[in-house]
Amino acid sequence: DAGITQSPRHKVTETGTPVTLRCHQTENHRYMYWYRQDPGHGLRLIHYSYGVKDTDKGEVSDGYSVSRSKTEDFLLTLESATSSQTSVYFCAIRAFSGQSTDTQYFGPGTRLTVL
Amino acid sequence: DAKTTQPPSMDCAEGRAANLPCNHSTISGNEYVYWYRQIHSQGPQYIIHGLKNNETNEMASLIITEDRKSSTLILPHATLRDTAVYYCIVRVGYSGGGADGLTFGKGTHLIIQP
Numbered sequence: 001d002a003g004i005t006q007s008p009r010h011k012v013t014e015t016g017t018p019v020t021l022r023c024h025q026t027e028n029h030r031y032m033y034w035y036r037q038d039p040g041h042g043l044r045l046i047h048y049s050y051g052v053k054d055t056d057k058g059e060v061s062d063g064y065s066v067s068r069s070k071t072e073d074f075l076l077t078l079e080s081a082t083s084s085q086t087s088v089y090f091c092a093i094r095a096f097s098g099q100s101t102d103t104q105y106f107g108p109g110t111r112l113t114v115l
Numbered sequence: 116d117a118k119t120t121q122p123p124s125m126d127c128a129e130g131r132a133a134n135l136p137c138n139h140s141t142i143s144g145n146e147y148v149y150w151y152r153q154i155h156s157q158g159p160q161y162i163i164h165g166l167k168n169n170e171t172n173e174m175a176s177l178i179i180t181e182d183r184k185s186s187t188l189i190l191p192h193a194t195l196r197d198t199a200v201y202y203c204i205v206r207v208g209y210s211g212g213g214a215d216g217l218t219f220g221k222g223t224h225l226i227i228q229p
Contacts, residue, residue, distance in 0.1 A: 033216065043159070045216030058216055090158050094215070100208040101147060101166075104217055106158035 002105035003027045006091050012113045019078040021110050023091030025071075031094035032074040033104065034058075034066060036087040043090070049074055081114045088112070119203045124224040133190040135223050137203030140184040147208050148179060150188045151219070152199040159202070159219070162188065166208075198227045 003026035013019050023032060034046040035058075045058030047066040055066050063085060065077045078085055091107040120138040127133040139148065149164040163170055163177045165186075170177045176189040190197055202222040206215075 035216070042221075043217060043219045048216065092217075096209060101164065102209045102215075103149070103161050103164065105161055109156075109158050 002029075002093055002095065004091060004093060004105060004107035006089075006107040006110050008110060009108065010111045012115065013081050014115050015082055016080050019081050019112065019114075021076045021089055021091075021112070023074045023076070023107055025074075025093050027093070027095075028071055029093040029095060030071075032068065033092040033094070034064075034074065034076045035090045035092065035106075036060065036085075037090060037109075038087050046076065046089075078112075081112075083114050086112060086114045119205055119220055121201070121203055121220065121223045123221065124226065126226050126228055127190075127193050129195060129227050129229050130192055133193040133197065133225055133227070135188040135190075135201050135203075135225060136185065137188070138185045139203070139205045142183050142205050143207075145207055146205045148177065148183075148186045149204040149206060150175070150177065151202045151204065151217075152197075152225075153202070153222075154196075154199040159217075160199075162201075193225075193227045195227050195229060198225060200224050 005024045007022045033048045035043045037043050044060045046064050047058050049055045049068040067075045089110045092104045094102050094104050096102045147164050147166050150162040151159045153159045163172055163175050165177045179186045200222040202219045
């Protein structure tokens with residue numbers, strides 16, 4: 001499982017409230033990712049990080065912000081949650097194997113419901 | 116990244132080998148074939164990847180045709196816990212940076228029958 005944990009695992013919140021999801025890794029990987037997964041849309045990249053305080057947007061970044069103040073933690077914040085952000089959120093790390101390949105390993109996910 | 120085609124669903128008897136096909140006829144020379152699976156309500160799980168040689172690890176074997184236009188993931192002795200959606204992805208190896216987010220298609224829903 002590449003030492004990835006996510007918290008909380010389940011959360012129910014109300015529209016307009018801020019929400020922060022946490023991804024924690026224990027293996028000192030430089031790259032970390034946040035995805036959301038929805039029926040009919042598959043896996044979509046929200047934001048990613050390529051080092052401490054180095055982050056960039058993915059495919060569906062609107063309404064989300066991220067922070068990475070230390071290598072092991074990557075936080076995803078919904079500034080003002082909306083019902084369209086109800087989803088399952090996965091964190092991933094990128095591990096390099098050999099000279100030219102890399103693999104992403106995923107956390108267990110956080111199921112977020114916005115009422 | 117090249118597009119892949121997989122059957123939407125397959126059945127396999129418990130204890131038998133499960134052979135999951137994937138077509139990737141537009142694969143480029145520097146693209147690898149990756150396999151992931153997702154068991155219901157869990158995070159995607161990496162299984163195996165390869166470039167052109169057959170690969171085997173503790174979970175599965177990957178057979179890539181000589182022309183690299185298709186591949187087969189083999190689970191040698193399927194168990195009920197192997198019931199999952201299996202995704203075949205074709206992507207360039209380490210590119211040196213960038214988002215490099217993964218894109219999963221619809222995959223194959225493999226159902227292991229007791």
